[in-house]
Amino acid sequence: MDVKKTLDHINNQVFKNTLMTTLEIEVVEIGKDYVVATMPVNSKVYQPDALLHGGATVALAETVGSLASHVSVDLEKYYVKGLEITANHLKSVKNGLVTATAKPIHKGKTTHLWEVKVENDQGDLISLVKLTTIVLPKKK
Template identity: 40%
Template sequence: MAHQTLMEALHMNIRRQSTELVSVEMPVTGSVKQPMGFLHGGATVSLAETAASIGGMQYVDPSSQAIVGIEINCNHLQAKKDGIVTAEATPIHIGKKTMVWNINVVDEDNQLIAISRCTLGIINTNPKED
């Protein structure tokens, strides 16, 4: 699933995957830092949306449906220069056309780095059936 994707480019790894919790980790390396040497907010948001999207895929039929991001917000609470950050996504709302996920991004010491909320859309991958 992650081959030639942003997950691969940012070295994200799925650590846990269930309908109630998805955990995806990402090392804080040069490829995810901003010019001042800290974890880039965009990388943190990418990690959060990835975890939510993986969770969302568990609620749809992958042969005819897909998950797409509609909206995401993120509050960056603590700077990070190295180590590993992990997005822990939990569902808030699972509907027929949308989902809402809460994502906490923590470091290897379980310190809260960022909090995020992501709204996902459920789309039909066979447009002839719309």
């Protein structure tokens, strides 16, 4: 897999005209068992108190977790859908860049469980998210 080409395709084609574009989410790394993406913290993702909105954080986390699930299955035979997401927000962020890293807790035949850590520019954990996805066979 040509990682640079894959990142370019995801960021400029797959994410085109989606929530990921609106929130300026950019996938910056893809590995065998992880995906990393960033999102700027600015007025687009603020809650009324001028802090990063938890929903924007969850959207970032679901993006990396779902993508991680997608890249770990044969997409010609299967498709992936989200089942459940939970988030614990531990710290607030006013500006800068947040980085989300998805790593597997469990990758079974039909369900995947991902841990997503969202950190601020200083590497502080701001949210800890768990995402469950389901892997379903495509109908022929």
